[in-house]
Amino acid sequence: MxxxxxxxxxxxxxxxxxxxxxxxxxxxxxxxxxxxxxxxxxxxxxxxxxxxxxxxxxxxxxxxxxxxxxxxxxxxxxxxxxxxxxxxxxxxxxxxxxxxxxxxxxxxxxxxxxxxxxxxxxxxxxxxxxxxxxxxxxxxxxxxxxxxxxRGELALPLPIGYARRGDGQVIIDPDEQAQHVVRLIFDMFTRLGTLNAVLRYLAEHDVRLPVRSRGGLDKGELQWRRASRETLQVMLHNPIYAGYYAYGRTRIDPTRQIPARPSTGRIVASPDEWLVALPGRMPAYLSVERYEANLARLAANRNTAATPGAVHNGTALLAGLLRCGRCGGHRVNVQYHAWGPAYVCSYEKTNYGAGTTCQHISAPALDRYVTEQVLAAITPAALQVSLHAAAQAEADRAQLDLLWRQRCERARYGVDRARRQYQLAEPENRLVVRQLERDWETALADADRLDRDYQRFRDTHPVTLSAADRDAITALANDLPALWAAETTTDADRKELLRTLIEKITVAVVGETELVDVTIVWAGGHETTGQAVRPVARLEQLSYYPRLIERIRALAAAGHTARQIADALNADGLRPPKRTNRFGVEQVRTILHQRGIRTQHHNTPVTVLAEHEWSVAGLAAALRMPTATAYTWIYRGWVTAHRASDDKHWIITADPTELDRLRQLRDRPPGYHQHRRWNPPNPPEPSQGDQE
Known part of the structure; x- marks a missing residue:
């Protein structure tokens, strides 16, 4: 054929x-x-x-x-x-x-x-x-x-907030509400700092974006659409808002192009690679400096090793700010456990598979220390903070009030337009008049609903702060610790303040002790140093361990009871290794029992424990579990234990490796041991003496 x-x-x-x-x-x-x-x-x-x-x-x-x-x-x-x-x-x-x-x-x-x-x-x-x-x-x-x-004459697609005249000249959208929405987006990004926060703000207040149709019967007409993450991303990156005429911001990468799809493979070029960049050729919404600051903030929000990343809602307040002072300033990551968050540097282990974690610091302890430093630094400026907060609150309400008034004005115009269309129609042409009448009624209903919503907004958010509101703001500013701990202050708010004031924090644990050297680099370059205290696993890790034991021996020899010894240690400012700030009676008794220290109130000699030996109460305290659970483990054979010489007490043998295994066993979810009752996880091999 x-x-x-x-x-x-x-x-x-x-x-x-x-x-x-x-x-x-x-x-x-x-x-x-x-x-x-x-x-x-x-x-x-x-x-x-x-x-x-x-x-x-x-x-x-x-x-x-x-x-x-x-x-x-x-x-x-x-x-x-x-x-x-x-x-x-x-x-x-x-x-x-x-x-x-x-x-x-x-x-x-x-x-x-x-x-x-x-x-x-x-x-x-x-x-x-x-x-x-x-x-x-x-x-x-x-x-x-x-x-x-x-020459700046090539007509490029215009973003939200711009329009083109008949002669081709680009102008800021003549619609005042469209201008206000665009400026509101940039103002909110400056305040909130993240794109997601701006998107949530727009959705919460039902702020729609003004989009002019580029084709069809309604070409050039203004349409109000919901904000999306992609649209906000394009707006914040577009240089036209800073007055730039830019051409060649994207190009086609053949290696990324999908066969049979010519429009794919498009990548964004850096400003140095733009084919044309003419500053000051377009009407601007913001300055070049502010545009570049927005780009820098967007880049910093990316979660990379060199940037702190965006603020999230986790409870670890220093995420993204910490650097390790022991292995070369690498970023310290956050790990969340059942007992709380922790800051962990595992650079060598993660990247090279060698060694163990570099350092491990309890997040609440370090957060508490840094928070104290920050509150101490900003307390002198409490009055200025309260005045700025009041002014900012009124400015935000004024912006929203203006947006509401513009929406109501647009609705009233829609009613007037529908009325005029209805009046211009021939009454005899009922096919047209009926539809125009329905349009008029719909416009009236929409305008009435919008007026009621605006009135409710005015009742709950008056533009001018009342005297009570101002007094409340001043009172909170004068009591910054209470404001910091208030339920209305979110973890994201706390992180935002910390990142505003602090550039980075370098931490280094002193040996294996509870002491942590902390260097805070404040915004502007000023540095302060200090020491924080972290919880540790064992009593022997305390930097003052020898002094603590000597003090306990001296108090015991003087005939003090366990309660009296605990009170004396607390009065001396000594701390236990765990997450408590004060010694308790049971802790002192455990120390006396483990170290074989007698007091005058003991009628029988205390069993002397060798290295890696634990009493039942001591192991239970170390693993943060009831003593009855420790006895259950002994009877099930999950720990290595033997009777003391008096045949009344159990002595458990557990070196650091065994302690780690027992902690994992302790962290099993509820009901796990009941389901595995006849098949206990990793039961220890019986000793030769037990077999006999």
């Missing part, structure tokens, strides 16, 4: 260049003149309006290749070779298939046999010229666009 291939490069050409399309369909007569019956002539025109630059987007060309491959085609007729392919790969593939199947190619100049070398050489030249022609066309168009862009 004969195939007549018909193609135009774009829909505009199909509509406007109809003579070319007619000539291509007339090639049916050419095929008939070459001897093919009309019943054996097939017209393939599925590619009308499709470019020949890529074969994957042309179903007609794919159908042609399939028919040629199956050997069903005797001749392919086209108005010119450029209609078949504009790339060398597609063109030579077609020539090879035609050569193998014996198909001919024909155009108005002649008939060619791809299997014949001279014809194939000529066809190859035609294909090369077709490809070069497309390249030259694209090059001329790109050069023209670039030259026009360098």
């Amino acid at each position: 004969a195939v007549v291939y018909v193609r135009q490069s774009s829909r505009q050409q199909v509509l406007e260049h109809r003579e070319s399309t007619r000539l291509q369909y007339a090639l049916v007569e050419r095929a008939a003149g070459l001897g093919w019956a009309r019943s054996r002539i097939v017209v393939i025109d599925e590619d009308l309006g499709r470019s020949a630059a890529v074969a994957g987007t042309r179903p007609g060309f794919a159908r042609l290749v399939t028919e040629v491959t199956m050997g069903r085609v005797g001749i392919v007729v086209g108005i010119e070779m450029s209609r078949l392919a504009r790339t060398g790969r597609d063109w030579h593939q077609l020539l090879e298939l035609c050569s193998l199947s014996g198909a001919l190619l024909a155009d108005p100049d002649g008939v060619y046999d791809p299997g014949y070398y001279n014809d194939r050489l000529l066809l190859g030249l035609k294909g090369t010229m077709s490809e070069a022609e497309l390249y030259l066309i694209k090059q001329r168009m790109a050069s023209g666009r670039l030259a026009k862009a360098q």
Whole structure:
């Protein structure tokens, strides 16, 4: 059969260049003149309006290749070779298939046999010229666009908040409400600091974005749409809001392009790679400095090793600010456990698989120390803080009130417009009048609902703060610790304040003790140093352990009871290793029992414990569990234990490795041990003495 291939490069050409399309369909007569019956002539025109630059987007060309491959085609007729392919790969593939199947190619100049070398050489030249022609066309168009862009005259798509006059001049959207919404977005990002926070604010107050339609019957009309993360991202990155005329902000990366999808593979170029950047050529909503500060804030919100990342709602307040002072200033991460969050540096272990964690610090202890330093630093400015807070609250309410008034004004205009349309209609034309009447009633209902909503907003959010509100703000500012601990202050608020005042914090645990060296680098570069105290696992880790034991021995020798010893230790300012601030009676008794220290109130000698030996009460206290649970583990054989010499007490053997295993056993979820009752996890092997 004969195939007549018909193609135009774009829909505009199909509509406007109809003579070319007619000539291509007339090639049916050419095929008939070459001897093919009309019943054996097939017209393939599925590619009308499709470019020949890529074969994957042309179903007609794919159908042609399939028919040629199956050997069903005797001749392919086209108005010119450029209609078949504009790339060398597609063109030579077609020539090879035609050569193998014996198909001919024909155009108005002649008939060619791809299997014949001279014809194939000529066809190859035609294909090369077709490809070069497309390249030259694209090059001329790109050069023209670039030259026009360098003069700032190339019309680019306008973002939200801008409009174009009939003469092509770009102006700020003349709609006051549209201007106010755009400025509100930038103001809220400056205040809240994250894109998600701005999005939540807009959704909470039902603030819609003004979008002008770019096509259709309502082209240029203002439409109000919900805010989305993608839209806000584009607005914050677009340099036109800072007055820049920018061209070439995106480019196509061929390595990322998906076959048959020419619009894919687009990447964002850095400002240094823009083809054209003309400052001051566009009306601006904000200064260049503020635009660059927004970009820097967006970059800092990315969670990378070099940036603190965005503020989240976790309870660890120093996330993103901590650097390790023991292994080269690497970032300290946050880990959340059942007993609370902790700051952990495991750089060597994570990246090289060597060693253990560099340091492990309880988050509440370090947070408490840094919070005290911050509150002490800002307390002198409490009055200025209260005045600024009051002014900021009134400014926020004024912005929202203005937005409400503009919405009400727009609704009243809609009512007036619907009324005028109804009055201009002929009363006899009921088909039109009924619809206009419904539109008028709908506009009246919307305006009335909006007025009621605005009144409720005014009742709950008056523009001017009352005297009671101002007194409450001043009272809170004068009691910053109470404001910091208030339920209305979220962890995200606390983190935001810390990041505003602090650039970074370097921490280094002193040996394995409870002491942590803390260096705070404040915003502006000033540094302060100090020591925080962290909970540790064992009594022996305390930096004052020898002094503590000597003090306990002295008090015991003097005949003091456990309660009296605990009171004396607390009066001396000594702390236990765990997360409590004061020694208790049971803790003192455990220490006396483990170290074999006797008091005058003991009638029997205390069993002396060797290294890695624990009493039942001592192990229970170390693992933060009831003593009864420790006895249950002994009876089930989950710990290594033996009777003391008096045959009354149990002594448990547990070195640091065994303690870690027991802690994991303790952290099992409720009900786990009951389900595994007859198959206990990792039961210890019985000793030789137990087997006997």
